[in-house]
Amino acid sequence: MEQYIIKGGNPLVGEVEIGGAKNAALGILAAAIMTDDTVLIDNLPDVRDINVLLEAMESIGVVVKRLTRHSVELHSEHIGEVSVDYEYIKKIRASYYLIGALLGKYRRAEVPLPGGCNIGSRPIDLHLKGFKALGARVNIRNGFIVAVADHLHGSHIYLDTVSVGATINIMMAASMADGYTIIENCAREPHVVDVANFLNSMGANIKGAGTDVIRIRGVQKLHRTDYSIIPDQIEAGTFMFAAAATKGDVMVKNVIPKHLEATSAKLMEIGCEVEEFDSAVRVVATKRLSSTNVKTLPYPGYPTDMQPQIGVTLALADGTSIVTESIFENRFKYMDELARMGAVVRVEGNTAIITGVEKLSGARVCAPDLRAGAALVIAALAAEGVTTVDDILYIQRGYEDFDGKLRSLGAEIARVDSEKEAKKFRLRIG
Ligand code: EPZ
Secondary structure: OOEEEEEOOOOOEEEEEOOEOHHHHHHHHHHHOOOOOEEEEEOOOOOHHHHHHHHHHHHOOOEEEEEEOOEEEEEOOOOOOOEOOHHHHHHOHHHHHHHHHHHHHHOEEEEEOOOOEOOEOOOOHHHHHHHHHOOOEEEEEOOEEEEEOOOOEOOEEEOOOOOHHHHHHHHHHHHOOEOEEEEEOOOOOHHHHHHHHHHHHOOOOEEOEOEOEEEEEOOOOOOOEEEEOOEOHHHHHHHHHHHHHOOOEEEEEOOOHHHHHHHHHHHHHOOOEEEEOOOEEEEEOOOOOEOOEEEEOOOOOEOHHHHHHHHHHHOOOEOEEEEEOOOOOOOOOHHHHHHOOOOEEEEEOOEEEEEOOOOOEOOEEEOOOHHHHHHHHHHHHHOEOEEEEEOOHHHHOOOOOHHHHHHOOOOEEEEEOOHHHHHHHHHHHO
16 A cells, blocks of 8 residues: 655745646536537646546546646547446545536436545535426435436525535536526635636536625537636645645745635734745745634635644644634544644544644654645654655545655655565665
């Protein structure tokens, strides 16, 4: 099983290029099948989640042509199947975006019900509520969601909880429904806006994405488009916290600073210098960071996907911090791993109380999920000694060449998949 081995203590210094946003690309790839014309998508991140979704799309008849590592050409005129195999949903939940796309285009979709995952139960009741409101009959049969609509019509939908997935899935189905749809209490994340912009570039009529009310006038057909994915604000924020935790100086390039406002504000609050440029952000940390309190909220609040990254950074801050996770019910599993590195943390329900320590020590830890895994790498980079991170497959789901990018910033990190390689690296770093 592949691992990262990290020798901590080096401040990260230099420049890093951010890739396309995984969570925008997942919605956009699904939406791309809604036209029979050719679709070109650029700035795709080469990460496991994206590659698995492309396989799922091929399994129902989409022709996927890889033009470069980060661009694909899609042909969806010969989709013969509206049933997606369980093996894909098991690998990535976001395959469920194919429901909204298939339902919008073919008035029928059969996709396995996604299970829970490591950060919480993650129901999709709001997705299904939206499809029913648009006129679909939705049943759960043998672990599959079967959604069928004789007539898909506009509707006025209120989302009880702010949900990125439900907003995107319902927006896709409604974009080809007959009539006018209003979705209230929508998610406002940049990746929701990117999916809306993508659909509009194919001829959809969607207004208000990025606000909490989205208005959609359904269209009969969608046409070809050539689209480039926005930069990944979560990958960017992860490197910003890596700079902060290692007292480094990193220029994070190819970002949209506006998407990083909550992250930049928190970094400045704990004592970092953050400088914004047109498409880059520079983070400099020269002294010991200060404690703070943070609560995760839907965008534009502080992102839940950046909660582990600030959690590990505050473990080294001066003072006691309180981190409240208001989106998912099980997103503090990494705290047990962090405690094994010497952090002083206490988790009570959806709140973590972190008492900063002067230093963390290297240990053998396990990545519990995607963002927590990346956060444990940050902790290892800041710790004294050598850390081994297991289960890094989670991290590779959402970070392209994570160890390579960190090495380019001066980190002593290797990705190894044998005891022999591990030993060789350990000997080299001494
Ligand atoms: C998306 O998940 C992201 N995944 C997550 O990123 C991110 O953490 C999350 O949004 C919040 O920003 C992708 O975009 C692929 P939600 P999603 O629906 O859409 C509840 C990562 O690290 N809810 O906004 O599944 C839900 O339980 C991943 O890249 C319902 O109750 O999140 C949660 O408490 C991790 N019913 C809250 O809403 C529903 O039908 C927000 O979930 C849907 C959601």
